[in-house]
Every structure is written in structure tokens, then in C-alpha cells.
Amino acid sequence: MSKAIATTRLFEPHLVRAAFRQSFVKLNPRILFRNPVMFTVEAGTAVMLFVTLYTAFSGHTDQGSFGYNLAVFIILLFTLLFANFAEAIAEARGKAQADSLRKTREETPARWIDTFSGELKTIPSSQLNKGDVFLCETGDVIPMDGEIIEGIATIDESAITGESAPVIRESGGDKSSVTGGTKVLSDRIKVKVTTAPGESFLDKMIALVEGASRQKTPNEIALTILLAGFTLVFVLVCVTLKPFGDYANTPITIAAFVALFVCLIPTTIGGLLSAIGIAGMDRALRANVVTKSGKAVETAGDLDTLLLDKTGTITIGNRKATHFYPAMGIDKALFVEACVLASLADETPEGKSILELANLDTGSMATRETRFVAFSAETRCSGVDLASGRSIRKGAFDAIKTITERAGHAFPQETATEVKTIASNGGTPLVVCENGKILGVIELQDIIKPGIQERFQRLRKMGVKTVMVTGDNPLTARFIAEKAGVDDFIAEARPEDKMNYIRQEQQSGKLVAMMGDGTNDAPALAQADVGIAMNSGTQAAKEAGNMVDLDNDPTKLIEIVEIGKQLLMTRGTLTTFSIANDIAKYFAIVPALFITAIPALKSLNIMQLKSPQSAILSAVIFNALIIPALIPLALRGVAYKPIGASALLRRNLLIYGLGGVLLPFACIKLIDILLGLFL
Numbered sequence: 001m002s003k004a005i006a007t008t009r010l011f012e013p014h015l016v017r018a019a020f021r022q023s024f025v026k027l028n029p030r031i032l033f034r035n036p037v038m039f040t041v042e043a044g045t046a047v048m049l050f051v052t053l054y055t056a057f058s059g060h061t062d063q064g065s066f067g068y069n070l071a072v073f074i075i076l077l078f079t080l081l082f083a084n085f086a087e088a089i090a091e092a093r094g095k096a097q098a099d100s101l102r103k104t105r106e107e108t109p110a111r112w113i114d115t116f117s118g119e120l121k122t123i124p125s126s127q128l129n130k131g132d133v134f135l136c137e138t139g140d141v142i143p144m145d146g147e148i149i150e151g152i153a154t155i156d157e158s159a160i161t162g163e164s165a166p167v168i169r170e171s172g173g174d175k176s177s178v179t180g181g182t183k184v185l186s187d188r189i190k191v192k193v194t195t196a197p198g199e200s201f202l203d204k205m206i207a208l209v210e211g212a213s214r215q216k217t218p219n220e221i222a223l224t225i226l227l228a229g230f231t232l233v234f235v236l237v238c239v240t241l242k243p244f245g246d247y248a249n250t251p252i253t254i255a256a257f258v259a260l261f262v263c264l265i266p267t268t269i270g271g272l273l274s275a276i277g278i279a280g281m282d283r284a285l286r287a288n289v290v291t292k293s294g295k296a297v298e299t300a301g302d303l304d305t306l307l308l309d310k311t312g313t314i315t316i317g318n319r320k321a322t323h324f325y326p327a328m329g330i331d332k333a334l335f336v337e338a339c340v341l342a343s344l345a346d347e348t349p350e351g352k353s354i355l356e357l358a359n360l361d362t363g364s365m366a367t368r369e370t371r372f373v374a375f376s377a378e379t380r381c382s383g384v385d386l387a388s389g390r391s392i393r394k395g396a397f398d399a400i401k402t403i404t405e406r407a408g409h410a411f412p413q414e415t416a417t418e419v420k421t422i423a424s425n426g427g428t429p430l431v432v433c434e435n436g437k438i439l440g441v442i443e444l445q446d447i448i449k450p451g452i453q454e455r456f457q458r459l460r461k462m463g464v465k466t467v468m469v470t471g472d473n474p475l476t477a478r479f480i481a482e483k484a485g486v487d488d489f490i491a492e493a494r495p496e497d498k499m500n501y502i503r504q505e506q507q508s509g510k511l512v513a514m515m516g517d518g519t520n521d522a523p524a525l526a527q528a529d530v531g532i533a534m535n536s537g538t539q540a541a542k543e544a545g546n547m548v549d550l551d552n553d554p555t556k557l558i559e560i561v562e563i564g565k566q567l568l569m570t571r572g573t574l575t576t577f578s579i580a581n582d583i584a585k586y587f588a589i590v591p592a593l594f595i596t597a598i599p600a601l602k603s604l605n606i607m608q609l610k611s612p613q614s615a616i617l618s619a620v621i622f623n624a625l626i627i628p629a630l631i632p633l634a635l636r637g638v639a640y641k642p643i644g645a646s647a648l649l650r651r652n653l654l655i656y657g658l659g660g661v662l663l664p665f666a667c668i669k670l671i672d673i674l675l676g677l678f679l
């Protein structure tokens with residue numbers, strides 16, 4: 001898939017330059033304060049600056065040589081710069097994406113329609129206000145976000161989605177929304193502006209991507225507090241070493257204290273934590289998903305249940321009329337005419353397809369007295385009342401059945417059988433009645449999206465339960481549910497049923513995601529922990545959700561779950577690694593402190609490091625270098641495999657826990673040897 005959003009390499013030279021400058025800016029204690037671990041390192045660095053100056057000008061050597069103290073100071077300064085760089089490069093990558101988005105938001109002329117006189121006037125897009133109506137024809141760039149109020153058009157959305165295949169957008173229904181910056185490829189539409197100037201989708205997206213509105217997620221805050229706690233514990237550990245050193249008659253230098261302290265506190269995760277969070281949102285955007293908060297991405301990693309629409313989500317969504325079945329004793333031509341009358345003003349794809357299938361001349365059918373009843377998901381039917389007193393309705397089986405029974409008519413057995421046959425084959429039966437008397441059934445067919453089974457299987461392996469929700473009848477629902485391979489389904493669902501189902505799941509402690517595109521999905525999208533709206537969907541849906549999928553791909557949730565899991569795992573494993581890592585440094589520094597006074601500690605010096613000073617330097621050098629070494633992992637994320645939670649935990653503990661303990665021993669020894677060679 002090609003992406004319009006710049007797919008930058010991990011370390012683009014111009015991004016590295018920008019991040020390099022930011023690394024120094026971020027040394028400002030007022031900025032660094034938000035990161036307690038690194039802030040304490042900065043305090044230690046400041047202390048070492050004083051000690052270095054003291055050894056330079058006092059002539060005393062009780063704190064070690066000037067060169068040694070200077071070296072410790074410089075290494076600590078680099079530790080800070082490396083940590084700042086990690087955050088800065090993650091931010092720079094986000095900014096680069098914002099810039100490429102901004103290019104698609106350039107001023108375009110808009111053909112504004114005066115709604116009173118019907119006159120056309122060309123004005124700059126920036127002068128369009130909410131509620132204005134504009135016209136777009138073949139070749140025009142859509143000047144502003146809006147909803148189509150008239151017409152149908154093919155649109156090239158590649159400017160924002162990177163997807164080159166044109167999409168169809170039309171008035172009525174759930175595919176009526178257009179985004180500013182995209183281009184009309186054919187036909188002509190009238191669009192009503194839905195956003196105020198400066199608040200368009202692209203504007204919001206840019207602000208988000210630039211990180212201006214990024215806030216720490218609750219998880220991140222919790223971890224930051226935990227790390228601050230660790231730091232405090234090690235402050236105490238280091239302070240209590242002082243009397244111990246005095247007792248053993250071993251003066252411990254300030255450099256040794258500071259080095260030990262910096263090595264023991266979790267600097268690795270402290271330095272990488274915020275980069276991991278930024279990279280998660282960045283990865284979501286690279287998958288063409290705009291997230292309104294980092295929290296939504298994290299939640300996606302922990303999902304239990306996913307609710308999906310049937311029509312348009314699991315199926316292609318162009319539900320089309322394929323057959324007219326008149327009831328016993330009803331003339332076919334009359335039946336088809338009734339179907340057409342009931343669909344004349346039906347803006348839904350279903351209604352339009354009925355007119356197409358019937359292929360009648362509809363020119364003189366409607367009179368001024370004709371009253372149309374639009375389809376709603378609530379009533380699940382639509383129709384028309386004619387001046388002559390004919391009242392025709394078409395709709396779901398149970399909806400029409402109620403009308404029939406109320407009018408005192410029986411529901412013909414053979415129509416019920418027809419309905420059943422259509423439904424058990426995955427079709428949607430629309431029953432048609434006139435003044436309560438059944439006229440026949442229209443068969444609608446939809447196609448299950450290819451490849452969707454494998455995707456649901458993958459979600460199952462990740463431990464996510466999939467539930468299909470549909471307004472359709474239970475038979476059709478069961479057929480599609482089995483074919484698509486979802487775990488469960490809810491049929492004959494009205495919009496509030498979706499929301500109630502989500503509530504129920506949440507009350508039993510589950511995290512629920514919902515994908516949807518229609519205005520009637522908005523309450524459920526808002527209720528869900530992760531609400532993903534299709535970019536093609538209505539404005540209401542997009543505002544209710546906390547993510548928007550630019551590709552309008554309902555199976556995108558799989559990627560979102562993976563990105564979320566990857567984010568949580570990356571943070572978890574790097575925390576494990578960071579803490580495991582500090583153990584080896586302890587073995588390097590503690591023997592170095594006391595070796596002369598307590599020869600028995602020699603056995604602790606398992607690395608056989610050259611001298612106490614070389615040991616301390618090697619440990620702090622390793623402590624600093626591990627941060628940049630892990631930046632690629634923090635930005636790309638730990639690879640995710642759907643192998644089950646416990647297997648994954650075992651694997652990660654082995655690699656990052658045990659690896660985290662062993663790696664420093666080898667590296668510190670190596671640095672010690674190199675120092676021995678060069679000094």
C-alpha cells in the first residue's frame with residue numbers, strides 16, 4: 001500500500017539534525033522535570049560539574065583526579081543527551097508527517113452556491129463557513145470537509161489515504177462525507193460544509209500529529225510514578241553506603257556515589273519511555289489511522305471484544321436488489337410498480353438498487369400529494385403514502401409483520417417461507433405490503449468481503465472476541481456470521497441495542513471496541529473504549545469515535561490491536577530490560593568501592609575489571625550507550641506474534657529479562673578492556 005504520509009526511514013538526516021538540537025534544548029531543568037528519573041541524573045551531572053571544577057582548581061586529590069571526574073561528568077551529560085534525543089527523534093518523525101499533511105491543505109477555490117438565488121460564486125476555500133453549500137465537478141479539489149446533499153461522485157482520496165483506488169461517495173446513507181483536499185474524479189455533487197474554518201479534519205490531524213496535544217496516558221503516568229519510586233529507593237541505598245564506607249575506613253568519592261546511583265536507577269526506560277508512547281501513535285498514523293489520544297492506542301492493545309457492523313463492514317455493503325417475488329395471487333407488474341413507488345425517494349443504496357432492478361419509467365409516478373416515509377434503522381422500514389389512499393411499506397420481516405397484524409391481515413405462509421429461504425442463504429428479504437396486505441418479497445444480496453475469515457481468525461488468536469451486529473433478521477445474520485467466522489452475532493439490532501451490548505460487556509470488566517460509519521452508530525462509538533469511525537462515514541460518527549480509519553477498512557482493527565499490543569509490550573519489555581540491566585552494574589561498582597578495604601569482596605568482582613576507576617567508568621559508559629542502542633527498538637516496537645499471552649511473556653522474559661542481566665556483564669568487561677588499551 002502506498003502512503004501519502006511520508007514514510008520516513010528511522011533516522012532521516014534532517015530529522016536527526018533537528019532532534020540533535022532539541023536534545024540540548026530539553027536539558028532545561030524546567031522541561032526535564034517531567035521525567036523524574038532523568039531529572040535526578042541531571043542533578044547528579046550538576047554535582048559532577050562542581051566536583052570536576054573543584055579538582056581542577058583546589059589542587060586536592062581526595063576526590064580523584066581531574067581527568068577521571070571530567071570523564072564521569074561528560075558521560076553523564078551524554079546520558080542525558082541520549083535520552084533527550086530519543087524523545088526528540090520520535091517527535092521529529094511526527095512533525096515530518098504533519099508537514100506532509102499540511103501540503104494537502106493548501107488553499108483551493110470553492111464554488112459557493114447562494115442558497116437563496118441559486119447563484120454560483122467562486123471564493124477561496126478559507127472563506128467557507130459551516131452550513132455553506134458548494135458545488136464540485138469532475139477535476140475539482142474538494143475545498144472543505146462536508147456532507148454530500150445532492151448527487152454521487154467518484155473521488156480520489158489518495159491525498160489523505162495514499163490509496164489510489166477511487167471511492168464512491170453519495171448523498172443519503174452512510175457514505176456521504178467528503179474530506180477537504182481530496183479530488184472529484186467524475187460527476188457532480190453539492191456539498192454542505194460541516195466544520196468551521198480551521199477545525200477541519202486535516203487541521204485537527206495536523207495538531208495531533210505534531211504532538212502539541214499529546215498528553216501522558218494514565219499507564220505512562222503510573223509507570224513514571226513507579227520509576228520515581230525506584231529512584232527514591234536508590235537514593236536511600238546510596239546514602240546508607242556512606243556510614244558503611246566510613247566504618248570500613250574506605251572513603252567513597254562523590255564520583256563513585258553518583259556513578260553508582262545513576263547506574264542503579266532505571267535510566268534506560270526513563271530515557272525511552274516517552275519515545276515509546278510517541279512512536280505508538282506514529283505507527284497508528286502510518287497504518288492510516290488517526291487517533292485522538294495515545295490512550296486509545298494503548299486500550300486497543302488490551303481489547304476483549306470487538307463489535308462490527310454486518311453491512312459494509314463484513315460485507316461489501318452495496319446491498320443490491322436481485323429478485324422480485326410477488327405473493328400468491330399478486331400480479332408481478334403491479335408488485336414491481338409498488339416496490340418502485342415505495343423506493344422513489346429512498347436514498348439508501350438498497351432503495352436505489354430496487355429502482356435499478358425494476359428499470360421502470362418513474363417520470364410521472366409521484367404527485368405533489370405523495371408523502372414519502374424515509375428508512376430509519378429504528379423502524380426498519382420505508383415507503384410511501386399516495387393521494388389515492390394507497391399506503392405502501394417495505395422493510396424487515398418483523399417490522400412489516402407488525403404492520404400487517406395491526407391492520408388485521410394474516411401473514412401468508414408462503415411469503416414467510418420465501419423470507420426464510422432468502423435469509424438462510426445470506427440474502428436480506430424486504431417484505432412489501434400495501435395498506436397492511438402483503439404484496440411480496442424483494443431479495444437483496446450482499447457479498448462477504450474476501451479474506452475476512454483469516455482476519456477474524458487472527459483476532460481470535462490474539463484473544464479478541466468478534467461480535468457481528470446487524471439490523472438484519474437472525475437467519476441472514478447467522479448465515480453471514482458463520483461464513484465470515486465471527487464468534488457471535490446480534491440480529492434485529494436497533495442502534496441503542498449496540499450501545500447496550502457494549503455497556504453490558506463493559507460492566508463485566510471487558511474492554512470493547514466498535515467500528516462503525518453511520519450516524520446511528522455514533523452513540524455506540526462514543527460508549528466503546530475504542531471507537532473507530534470510517535473516514536467515509538458521517539460527521540457524527542467521526543466525532544463520536546476516538547479513532548478514524550482513513551482507509552475505511554473495518555479489518556484495520558487487527559492492525560490497531562497489534563500496534564496497541566506492541567506498544568504495551570515494548571514498554572513492558574524495556575522496563576524489564578532496564579531493571580535487569582542494572583544488576584550487572586551493581587556487580588561492577590560495589591566491589592570497586594570496597595575492594596581495598598574488604599578483600600573478601602574480591603569474589604564479587606566476577607568481571608575481573610582492571611581497576612576501581614576503570615570499573616566505574618565502564619559501568620557508566622555502558623549505562624549511557626544502551627539508551628541510543630535501544631532507540632530503534634523503542635521506535636519500531638518489539639515484534640508482536642499472536643502466540644498467546646503466557647507464551648509471549650515467557651519468551652520476552654527470557655530475551656529481555658535474562659538477556660538484560662547477562663548483556664551488561666559482557667559489555668562492561670569489553671569496555672573495561674578497551675579503556676585499558678587506550679588509557
Ligand SMILES: Nc1ncnc2c1ncn2[C@@H]1O[C@H](COP(=O)(O)OP(=O)(O)OP(=O)(O)O)[C@@H](O)[C@H]1O
Pocket residue numbers: 309310311312346348350351375376377378380381382394395396397428429430469470471472473
Ligand atoms: N431502504 C430500506 N427500506 C426499507 N427497509 C430497509 C431498507 N434498508 C434496509 N432495510 C431493512 O432494515 C433492516 C435494518 O437495516 P440497517 O441498515 O439498520 O441494518 P443492516 O444494514 O442490516 O445492518 P448494519 O447494522 O450492519 O448496517 C435491514 O435488514 C432490512 O431488512
Ligand SMILES: [K+]
Pocket residue numbers: 262263264265266267268582623
Ligand atoms: K541505570
Ligand SMILES: [Mg+2]
Pocket residue numbers: 311
Ligand atoms: Mg445499514
